[in-house]
Amino acid sequence: MTITVIGAGYVGLVTAAVFAELGNKVYCVDVIKDKIDELKRGEVPFFEPMLSDYIKKNLKEKRLFFTTSYSESVPKSKTVFICVGTPPKTNGEADLSFLFSALRQTAKNLSGYTLITIKSTIPIGYEDDLEETVRKYAKEKFEFAASPEFLREGTAIADTLHPDRIVIGSSSKKAQKMLLELHAPISGERIITDMRSAQLIKYASNALLATKVSFANSIAILCEKMNANVTKVLAGVGADRRIGHPFLYPGVGYGGSCLPKDVLAFIAQSTRFDYDFELLRAVDSINNDQIERFINKIREALEAKEGKRINLDGFSLAILGLAFKPNTDDMRDAPSIKIINRLIDLGAKITAHDPRAMVNAKKILPHVTYATDISKAIQGKDALVIVTEWPQFAQLDLKQVKKLLKKPIIIDGRNLFNAQKIKEAGFKYVGIGQ
Ligand code: UDX
Numbered sequence: 001m002t003i004t005v006i007g008a009g010y011v012g013l014v015t016a017a018v019f020a021e022l023g024n025k026v027y028c029v030d031v032i033k034d035k036i037d038e039l040k041r042g043e044v045p046f047f048e049p050m051l052s053d054y055i056k057k058n059l060k061e062k063r064l065f066f067t068t069s070y071s072e073s074v075p076k077s078k079t080v081f082i083c084v085g086t087p088p089k090t091n092g093e094a095d096l097s098f099l100f101s102a103l104r105q106t107a108k109n110l111s112g113y114t115l116i117t118i119k120s121t122i123p124i125g126y127e128d129d130l131e132e133t134v135r136k137y138a139k140e141k142f143e144f145a146a147s148p149e150f151l152r153e154g155t156a157i158a159d160t161l162h163p164d165r166i167v168i169g170s171s172s173k174k175a176q177k178m179l180l181e182l183h184a185p186i187s188g189e190r191i192i193t194d195m196r197s198a199q200l201i202k203y204a205s206n207a208l209l210a211t212k213v214s215f216a217n218s219i220a221i222l223c224e225k226m227n228a229n230v231t232k233v234l235a236g237v238g239a240d241r242r243i244g245h246p247f248l249y250p251g252v253g254y255g256g257s258c259l260p261k262d263v264l265a266f267i268a269q270s271t272r273f274d275y276d277f278e279l280l281r282a283v284d285s286i287n288n289d290q291i292e293r294f295i296n297k298i299r300e301a302l303e304a305k306e307g308k309r310i311n312l313d314g315f316s317l318a319i320l321g322l323a324f325k326p327n328t329d330d331m332r333d334a335p336s337i338k339i340i341n342r343l344i345d346l347g348a349k350i351t352a353h354d355p356r357a358m359v360n361a362k363k364i365l366p367h368v369t370y371a372t373d374i375s376k377a378i379q380g381k382d383a384l385v386i387v388t389e390w391p392q393f394a395q396l397d398l399k400q401v402k403k404l405l406k407k408p409i410i411i412d413g414r415n416l417f418n419a420q421k422i423k424e425a426g427f428k429y430v431g432i433g434q
Pocket residue numbers: 149150151152153154206209213246247248249250251252253254255256257258259324325
């Protein structure tokens with residue numbers, strides 16, 4: 001099948017690469033010419049395991065094409081996937097300007113019946129606006145479907161090839177048939193529904209994932225107060241098959257390009273539909289509070305007291321991990337940004353290391369010294385702070401770390417280390433919920 005994917009971000013590029021790999025002819029369109037030129041050369045603008053290989057292979061085999069031109073791609077396509085960003089506005093609602101712009105351009109270039117499949121996460125209630133926008137410019141028959149993505153950064157290709165479910169949201173039998181055919185080589189349960197329900201599946205899923213994380217963080221707070229061990233407590237809770245282990249790991253709070261923005265957008269649209277989503281407001285607020293709780297842990301560990309004021313003047317800290325999670329270079333809504341800015345505000349000097357995200361971090365966090373390797377980051381610092389749980393950090397040689405640090409203090413925002421072992425190695429260790 002020939003398809004067009006609009007938007008060369010995470011979702012668009014992964015969607016385009018996977019459908020091309022499965023034998024389809026795929027055009028990927030973006031308005032940023034430089035980005036398209038790079039992609040034509042096989043250069044991916046961010047790090048995502050396997051993506052670059054898939055893109056290079058399918059470019060070479062002439063199944064994947066990058067262009068800025070809607071007229072080159074849309075008329076040849078049976079379906080157009082809309083994968084543009086829907087960033088948050090200041091009131092938390094999703095900004096749909098990229099979406100409407102993509103729809104106008106698509107509408108002007110339709111040739112024959114075309115299915116417009118929305119992958120972007122868009123709030124409920126705009127279906128008529130989408131329809132009207134396209135109808136205004138389209139001379140051909142078209143229909144809409146929603147088919148949300150559930151890919152996680154770091155495992156995006158595998159998640160797209162082997163998803164838990166494929167959601168097809170359209171009341172049109174023709175649209176359903178086309179999307180079922182396109183997804184035939186991909187595993188996963190099929191959930192066929194109307195467009196609104198499909199959009200709601202996406203918001204409700206991300207909201208529940210965020211809820212699990214904030215729940216885990218609340219239990220961690222209680223474990224600290226009650227002198228219990230959160231790792232054991234949540235292992236016991238997650239062992240119940242009705243609950244499950246994933247997303248029950250406490251830390252410095254959830255971040256990234258989806259969970260924080262989707263939670264806020266879901267709260268905002270619930271309000272528009274006259275429902276106060278109290279539960280989600282609490283989830284968001286617990287997540288925000290995690291940052292200050294973590295800062296307090298650092299201050300307490302350093303015994304940074306100066307009269308009544310507690311600040312971090314004169315302290316130098318090594319931060320390991322900047323990306324919002326491991327296996328990505330993505331800094332969008334990364335907890336490290338708030339943590340580091342707050343530490344700098346309090347007077348601390350920060351040296352940071354991340355295996356992938358330092359190039360992006362430098363643009364957002366200019367007042368940080370960046371270390372090319374872990375030893376350089378740690379050397380001579382008052383404490384080591386773990387913010388992102390890259391697996392290689394867990395392999396650190398503790399004897400070496402102890403020699404390099406000025407004081408043997410580790411504040412671990414992801415419970416990456418075994419508390420007992422670290423303490424036995426002579427460190428003062430502060431984790432989350434233990
Ligand atoms: C998420 C959704 O998982 C995906 O389905 C959706 O399509 C896009 O948003 P992603 O943003 O890549 O994917 O990251 P995810 O793996 O979900 O992690 C989100 C955040 O939650 C990260 O900051 C992570 O560190 C945090 N998290 C996750 C926890 O703090 N604890 C956990 O137990 C799990």
